[in-house]
Amino acid sequence: MTKIKGKVWKYGDDINTDVIFPGKYTYTVTDFNEMAKHALEDLDPNFSKEVKRGDVIVAGYNFGCGSSREQAASCLVSAGVGAVIAKSFSRIFFRNAINWGLPVITNSQIQDLVKKGDEIEVDLEEGKIYLKGKEFTFPPLRDEVKEILDAGGLINYLKKKLKEGK
Amino acid sequence: MGKTFAEKILAKKSGKSEVRVGEIVTVEPDFVMSHDNSAAISKIFESIGVKKVVCPQKIVIILDHCAPPANEKYANNHKTIREFVKKNGIKNFYEINTGICHQVLPEKGFAYPGALILGSDSHTTTYGAFGAFSTGIGRSEAAAIWATGKLWLRVPETFKFEISGKFQEGITSKDLILKIIGDIGADGAIYKAVEFTGETVENMSLSERMVFSNMAVEMGAKIGYMKPDEKVFKFLENRCVNKDYEVVFSDEDAEYEKIFKIDVSDLTPKVAAPHTVDNVKDVSEVKGTKINQALLGTCTNGRIEDLRLAAKILKGKRISKDVRLLVFPASMEIYKKAMKEGLFEIFLDSGAIIMNPNCGPCLGAHEGVLGDGEVCISTANRNFKGRMGNKNSFIYLGSPATVVASAIKGEITDPREFF
Numbered sequence A: 001m002t003k004i005k006g007k008v009w010k011y012g013d014d015i016n017t018d019v020i021f022p023g024k025y026t027y028t029v030t031d032f033n034e035m036a037k038h039a040l041e042d043l044d045p046n047f048s049k050e051v052k053r054g055d056v057i058v059a060g061y062n063f064g065c066g067s068s069r070e071q072a073a074s075c076l077v078s079a080g081v082g083a084v085i086a087k088s089f090s091r092i093f094f095r096n097a098i099n100w101g102l103p104v105i106t107n108s109q110i111q112d113l114v115k116k117g118d119e120i121e122v123d124l125e126e127g128k129i130y131l132k133g134k135e136f137t138f139p140p141l142r143d144e145v146k147e148i149l150d151a152g153g154l155i156n157y158l159k160k161k162l163k164e165g166k
Numbered sequence B: 001m002g003k004t005f006a007e008k009i010l011a012k013k014s015g016k017s018e019v020r021v022g023e024i025v026t027v028e029p030d031f032v033m034s035h036d037n038s039a040a041i042s043k044i045f046e047s048i049g050v051k052k053v054v055c056p057q058k059i060v061i062i063l064d065h066c067a068p069p070a071n072e073k074y075a076n077n078h079k080t081i082r083e084f085v086k087k088n089g090i091k092n093f094y095e096i097n098t099g100i101c102h103q104v105l106p107e108k109g110f111a112y113p114g115a116l117i118l119g120s121d122s123h124t125t126t127y128g129a130f131g132a133f134s135t136g137i138g139r140s141e142a143a144a145i146w147a148t149g150k151l152w153l154r155v156p157e158t159f160k161f162e163i164s165g166k167f168q169e170g171i172t173s174k175d176l177i178l179k180i181i182g183d184i185g186a187d188g189a190i191y192k193a194v195e196f197t198g199e200t201v202e203n204m205s206l207s208e209r210m211v212f213s214n215m216a217v218e219m220g221a222k223i224g225y226m227k228p229d230e231k232v233f234k235f236l237e238n239r240c241v242n243k244d245y246e247v248v249f250s251d252e253d254a255e256y257e258k259i260f261k262i263d264v265s266d267l268t269p270k271v272a273a274p275h276t277v278d279n280v281k282d283v284s285e286v287k288g289t290k291i292n293q294a295l296l297g298t299c300t301n302g303r304i305e306d307l308r309l310a311a312k313i314l315k316g317k318r319i320s321k322d323v324r325l326l327v328f329p330a331s332m333e334i335y336k337k338a339m340k341e342g343l344f345e346i347f348l349d350s351g352a353i354i355m356n357p358n359c360g361p362c363l364g365a366h367e368g369v370l371g372d373g374e375v376c377i378s379t380a381n382r383n384f385k386g387r388m389g390n391k392n393s394f395i396y397l398g399s400p401a402t403v404v405a406s407a408i409k410g411e412i413t414d415p416r417e418f419f
């Protein structure tokens, strides 16, 4: 999946893992579909009701800061989010996203231009974002990391490797 | 050009003679830590299709996040973990009567200089205080290590903090780390290895140092390393699981991306105000804010030195009748020590409640969840909205001294009033 197309959900800086997926659910809500319903619950109660497959989250600095909880990435995947574009990502969230096959793109040029609901398109292969007739670039991911993303996450990647006998 | 601690250790653990910043390396960690999330990890692990974990001796599991369990879901979660541990012959397993993971790993001798520890918990950075390279990973990554013994890591740039001066009475390392996070921001050190050096750090107890490494992740850091010294070696003497550990230091001429210099001589008490850790204020700015609950404990400040400091302030005093003060020693070892030293009597006489060692309400799972509109002052490391189980509540973070001083007065208070 190299092209992602959808609508923008716009948020600010320091969106932390507790508002993406509340800690109180980490041991009690484990069903993938159920998790999607709680995505961003404490930040934007409308999100999980209205998000469509392929939508893109655009945020500021330090997206996903806080806990190591992987559900912060996987609940977005299960909600259908196609990619997250942020000025910067917290380290563990970045890893978790890759490991769940969720493209995470670092870009600081588009935040002031977009608003909620805008159409956006991302081409992962080309490293390009298309928005309002304009084109923005982002640095492509490193090969080692891209391989995991392409396989659909770390676990799928490992399964593939095991099958190949590596 | 010399090498930083991070560069040296990642080269060593990936079997290379040298690595460069930005490079992706595959490492074999010495230990992989997980807690109540081990049940979820075991499910991911089983989905990979490997029958048994490849490295049972490297796996450390502690039940601490909701211990004893609050309801049947948590209970079944623990049950799944116990069964998995048995089936896979995992020896380093610690039951609900041991303590919080980040206290238990050092106590049981896993956190030693030069160790590479990955944990599926963000505060795994804590072991940097012992000269280890330790950082948080996700659940899938923990499962991947269980299945293969390996994981990819990026070689980070390094920031150095040179800290000098002596703390005034009533000021602790918590006030300092809060100040630093407030100054550089929650994203000030994303992806960076952070080293804390200088005379102030050298003079700190291990407990005080652990506060730094623990909270390094709150400014985004990958690790929070301190040069191990006699205090560390002595602590490990009868505990360390690896008697032949090799200490790794940064070279004198290592290249740092940034160097920060800080003098603590006139540092004043700090708190992080709701709802972010970098929303740091001087206690004087929020003094008088009414509180409903005070929490002394967690992997940040639930150690014996913290309890002693709190007891010193509480001795012979009562907490406000409008406040609940919950005390969670970070481990059973600390619990027993505190009991023997007579600290429990001081706590109980003051009106506090002593809980069993575990994470408690730190992550909002049980034991002290807040009501709507309530305010808590806590020694923990995070005050995000909803963190303590209720998004309509407010959390301030402060030192053990600030927390108990505030519990006595029923409002946020400068602890220096009690010295």
Ligand code: SF4
Residues within 6 Å of the ligand: B065, B100, B101, B102, B121, B123, B298, B299, B300, B358, B359, B362, B363, B380, B381
């Ligand atoms: S005490 Fe709090 S921060 Fe520490 S491990 Fe437990 S939940 Fe995490």
